[in-house]
Amino acid sequence: MLHLERTMNSLKGTADWISLRHVTEKTTFRTVRDEKPDRNHISFDQGVMVEVLVDGHFGFAGTSDLSDSGIKRALHKAVSIAKAAALHKVHAFSADHRPVAEGKYSSPVVKPLDSFSAKEISDIFVEATRAMSVSDKIVSRSATAMIVETHFHTVTSSGSDFEQRFSIVSTDFSATAGAGGEMQTRSDSGGLARCLQIGAEVFDRASIIDRSKKLANEAVELLSAENCPDTSMDLLLAPDQMTLQVHESIGHPLEYDRILGDERNYAGWSFVKPEDFGKLQYGSKLMNVTFDPTVSDAMASYAFDDSGHKATKEFLIHDGLLIRGLGGLESQSRLNLPGVANFRSSSWNRAPIDRMANINLEPGTSKLEDMIASVERGVFMQANKSWSIDDYRNKFQFGCEYGQLIENGKLTKTVKNPNYRGTTVKFWNNLKAVSEVRETFGSPFCGKGEPNQVIRVGHTNPYCLFTNVEVFGA
Amino acid sequence: MNFTEKTKLAFNAVADHLLGNLKSHEQALVNLHAEESLFVRFNGNKVRQNTHVEQRSLSLQLQKDKKTANITFSITGEIEEDKKRADFWLEQARQECDLLPEDPYQVPIKNNGTSDSTFKGTLLSDEDVVKAITAPAVGTDLAGLYCAGPIISANKNSQGQSHWFATENFFVDYSLYLGEKAVKSIYAGTSWDQKAFEENLAQTKNQLNLMDRPKKVLQPGAYRTYLAPGAVAELSTMFAWGALSFNAYKQGASAMQRLADKERSLSPLFNLRENFSMGLTHQYNSLGELAPEKLDLIKAGELQSFLISSRSAKEYGVTSNAGDSGESPRAMEILPGTLKKDEILKELGTGLYLSNLHYLNWSDRLNARITGMTRYACFWVENGEIVAPIADLRFDESLFDCLGANLLAVTDFQEIDPQVSTYESRALGGKKIPGMLIKDFKFTL
Numbered sequence: 023m024l025h026l027e028r029t030m031n032s033l034k035g036t037a038d039w040i041s042l043r044h045v046t047e048k049t050t051f052r053t054v055r056d057e058k059p060d061r062n063h064i065s066f067d068q069g070v071m072v073e074v075l076v077d078g079h080f081g082f083a084g085t086s087d088l089s090d091s092g093i094k095r096a097l098h099k100a101v102s103i104a105k106a107a108a109l110h111k112v113h114a115f116s117a118d119h120r121p122v123a124e125g126k127y128s129s130p131v132v133k134p135l136d137s138f139s140a141k142e143i144s145d146i147f148v149e150a151t152r153a154m155s156v157s158d159k160i161v162s163r164s165a166t167a168m169i170v171e172t173h174f175h176t177v178t179s180s181g182s183d184f185e186q187r188f189s190i191v192s193t194d195f196s197a198t199a200g201a202g203g204e205m206q207t208r209s210d211s212g213g214l215a216r217c218l219q220i221g222a223e224v225f226d227r228a229s230i231i232d233r234s235k236k237l238a239n240e241a242v243e244l245l246s247a248e249n250c251p252d253t254s255m256d257l258l259l260a261p262d263q264m265t266l267q268v269h270e271s272i273g274h275p276l277e278y279d280r281i282l283g284d285e286r287n288y289a290g291w292s293f294v295k296p297e298d299f300g301k302l303q304y305g306s307k308l309m310n311v312t313f314d315p316t317v318s319d320a321m322a323s324y325a326f327d328d329s330g331h332k333a334t335k336e337f338l339i340h341d342g343l344l345i346r347g348l349g350g351l352e353s354q355s356r357l358n359l360p361g362v363a364n365f366r367s368s369s370w371n372r373a374p375i376d377r378m379a380n381i382n383l384e385p386g387t388s389k390l391e392d393m394i395a396s397v398e399r400g401v402f403m404q405a406n407k408s409w410s411i412d413d414y415r416n417k418f419q420f421g422c423e424y425g426q427l428i429e430n431g432k433l434t435k436t437v438k439n440p441n442y443r444g445t446t447v448k449f450w451n452n453l454k455a456v457s458e459v460r461e462t463f464g465s466p467f468c469g470k471g472e473p474n475q476v477i478r479v480g481h482t483n484p485y486c487l488f489t490n491v492e493v494f495g496a
Numbered sequence: 497m498n499f500t501e502k503t504k505l506a507f508n509a510v511a512d513h514l515l516g517n518l519k520s521h522e523q524a525l526v527n528l529h530a531e532e533s534l535f536v537r538f539n540g541n542k543v544r545q546n547t548h549v550e551q552r553s554l555s556l557q558l559q560k561d562k563k564t565a566n567i568t569f570s571i572t573g574e575i576e577e578d579k580k581r582a583d584f585w586l587e588q589a590r591q592e593c594d595l596l597p598e599d600p601y602q603v604p605i606k607n608n609g610t611s612d613s614t615f616k617g618t619l620l621s622d623e624d625v626v627k628a629i630t631a632p633a634v635g636t637d638l639a640g641l642y643c644a645g646p647i648i649s650a651n652k653n654s655q656g657q658s659h660w661f662a663t664e665n666f667f668v669d670y671s672l673y674l675g676e677k678a679v680k681s682i683y684a685g686t687s688w689d690q691k692a693f694e695e696n697l698a699q700t701k702n703q704l705n706l707m708d709r710p711k712k713v714l715q716p717g718a719y720r721t722y723l724a725p726g727a728v729a730e731l732s733t734m735f736a737w738g739a740l741s742f743n744a745y746k747q748g749a750s751a752m753q754r755l756a757d758k759e760r761s762l763s764p765l766f767n768l769r770e771n772f773s774m775g776l777t778h779q780y781n782s783l784g785e786l787a788p789e790k791l792d793l794i795k796a797g798e799l800q801s802f803l804i805s806s807r808s809a810k811e812y813g814v815t816s817n818a819g820d821s822g823e824s825p826r827a828m829e830i831l832p833g834t835l836k837k838d839e840i841l842k843e844l845g846t847g848l849y850l851s852n853l854h855y856l857n858w859s860d861r862l863n864a865r866i867t868g869m870t871r872y873a874c875f876w877v878e879n880g881e882i883v884a885p886i887a888d889l890r891f892d893e894s895l896f897d898c899l900g901a902n903l904l905a906v907t908d909f910q911e912i913d914p915q916v917s918t919y920e921s922r923a924l925g926g927k928k929i930p931g932m933l934i935k936d937f938k939f940t941l
């Protein structure tokens with residue numbers, strides 16, 4: 023059995039600073055399609071990342087060989103590649119970039135995941151896909167869960183010892199309807215957007231069956247709906263689509279590693295410049311955005327990032343003014359700007375980089391019905407199905423599954439293929455109303471980095487009303 | 497013993513151990529992924545981070561009568577420890593089978609043959625990488641990733657099938673920046689040749705010099721457009737997103753549905769196939785089935801076949817063509833045409849020359865309509881002369897138009913687009929892609 027503290031004691035002195043990060047992650051996929059099992063896959067991944075500081079440069083070596091000799095081999099590799107790069111490093115770092123951390127974090131769980139069997143999930147999912155048989159126009163019915171149980175444990179030569187245990191479930195229920203050459207899909211808030219730190223209580227049979235029926239009915243309804251009009255008008259976005267809007271046009275451009283150019287060869291740079299902090303009016307006065315690792319059930323709530331930096335809630339945008347970006351201790355030193363605890367790795371085999379975590383729009387004061395009532399001509403869009411934005415995070419185009427026209431203060435016709443496009447700062451400055459209610463969504467799959475990494479992100483957002491947006495029906 | 501040799505010993509011992517422990521009504525398939533990788537990330541021609549990774553995992557499919565369980569687990573390369581893990585996960589797989597309903601589309605395990613290929617490369621030593629890349633790039637603002645080492649993909653099953661594929665490769669996937677203007681390139685292979693890398697770098701620098709003029713801001717609209725192989729490669733990723741999957745077609749999620757149903761057509765100039773003779777990845781799929789060396793998917797603008805896995809074949813009562821589980825192309829080739837390299841600008845006349853595209857997504861899947869951005873070396877051309885780099889544009893365009901009636905010509909040359917994906921593990925493979933001249937390519941923002 024791997025004993026991190028003992029292993030660390032045997033390694034001390036081989037580098038200026040050493041860390042061992044042991045990660046185990048069990049991921050279970052369960053998909054039922056058309057009432058039959060489609061995909062049942064369990065993946066159990068484990069390994070250790072050895073991180074060393076040599077001549078002001080951090081070197082990393084990850085291994086799935088957890089024996090003493092495997093870890094020693096990784097340590098020597100980390101030291102030798104750190105030495106080879108130290109003369110050409112982007113910045114001189116020190117052990118101060120890895121504060122001493124002690125403590126534990128666990129996801130809030132009512133009913134542990136292992137108390138709920140594969141059979142129970144399978145039974146509910148068979149029933150859910152059966153509930154989607156609302157019409158002979160339905161061509162595909164599916165129910166998916168991605169269940170993740172993860173344990174990160176880090177010990178360092180400077181005395182850090184912290185553990186974080188995550189219990190995460192992402193689900194999706196989806197129905198596709200087809201007739202007369204038309205094809206429409208409704209999902210449960212878009213892809214796997216419904217994801218939380220939670221236990222088996224998430225598999226609430228009654229709610230799942232209800233949602234499944236509703237989605238299937240809406241897919242059929244969309245078949246005979248008109249296309250979303252091509253025009254500029256008011257746009258009301260539901261919290262599930264706000265997830266994507268906030269993620270792509272606020273989260274990514276505020277990441278310090280993007281601003282520093284680390285990401286330029288892959289996801290891209292950022293229109294935000296270091297001198298914009300404290301000066302750029304990112305959006306209207308109604309816009310308040312936080313980095314918030316304290317939302318209890320959101321995907322990216324945690325106590326420490328992988329550097330040991332303690333995670334606290336911070337305002338990124340206050341009354342529309344950009345005040346803080348998303349960067350861990352290394353980026354904060356490189357930019358000489360304050361940041362947040364977001365230096366995170368996808369697993370034991372990747373080095374941490376600046377990531378989003380929970381990025382949220384704070385609630386406003388409007389009631390949803392008043393927001394709708396205030397619109398003379400507009401469209402209400404729900405559930406993301408398409409997303410694209412440029413490498414500086416300016417010009418975006420997003421598509422949703424389900425649209426409804428708002429005419430003279432009332433929701434009227436359902437419209438299909440609703441899309442909209444815009445540029446980031448202009449769009450956010452047209453934010454006209456923010457609801458007081460919020461909902462939490464997220465994504466298990468935010469991709470970034472070289473080598474590539476996916477990370478889990480959470481987004482708790484209100485309904486938001488924007489004026490003068492270019493919308494169109496595809 | 498090097499990584500590949502050690503892994504081969506461990507895989508054979510552990511897979512045989514596991515398969516030897518099956519009971520009479522059980523069948524199993526074991527897949528191995530293993531890699532030893534060095535990743536060096538550069539920014540400003542300096543090292544941002546470097547990481548060495550040694551990882552091995554086994555994926556077990558257990559069939560117990562009509563039940564199917566799939567479990568992937570990490571192994572260490574140490575035989576005794578890995579046997580213990582295999583025992584544990586085999587028992588877990590048995591329990592899964594007991595809990596799950598019968599799998600009506602289970603593909604019976606059979607012996608699809610034996611193969612054994614190990615390709616040795618000539619790689620830089622880990623300690624020499626930083627100098628080999630930064631020294632010739634002095635004075636440039638280089639950002640990107642060097643990645644190298646052995647990758648192994650292998651499988652065995654309880655019917656005696658055995659495939660082994662090991663290779664050693666590298667890539668430098670990089671951009672050179674000049675302020676906000678940039679040019680992208682990839683140098684990849686199995687034998688590092690310092691001179692070849694320096695030539696690749698020199699070409700990229702030359703292209704960057706062409707960018708050193710004020711950007712031209714264009715209004716949205718339809719433009720005559722040349723897509724260089726790098727841009728077509730990005731467009732071709734959409735064919736891997738369910739478009740050519742038979743299962744996706746049956747489930748109403750294929751963008752080529754209207755092509756299959758003959759409601760829309762593509763240009764007679766457009767030909768897309770699987771071609772494993774390119775040698776970028778192994779021909780067998782994750783079940784160990786041998787894919788045809790060449791398989792026409794779209795020929796002269798008409799759909800010849802979807803990719804069909806054995807599981808889909810069973811579900812829909814059709815014949816499998818050894819599509820892998822995701823039914824995406826694994827060795828995509830778009831065939832060349834007749835447009836010569838030195839005639840591209842002349843044939844383009846006045847319009848856009850696009851080297852790369854970025855962040856594509858469906859804006860209307862059923863109509864194969866795609867939105868995305870221009871990126872990197874993109875120019876405005878007038879009367880066959882490059883005039884200026886452009887400010888990036890968003891396009892929104894249907895494949896049925898740009899690869900249909902609006903496709904004017906395909907280049908007579910192709911470029912290899914190596915697989916550079918490193919999510920969780922390094923991917924194998926790549927594509928062979930030509931450039932394309934298109935009229936009325938539509939830009940919206």
Ligand SMILES: [Zn+2]
Binds near residue numbers: 269274467468469
């Ligand atoms: Zn993301």
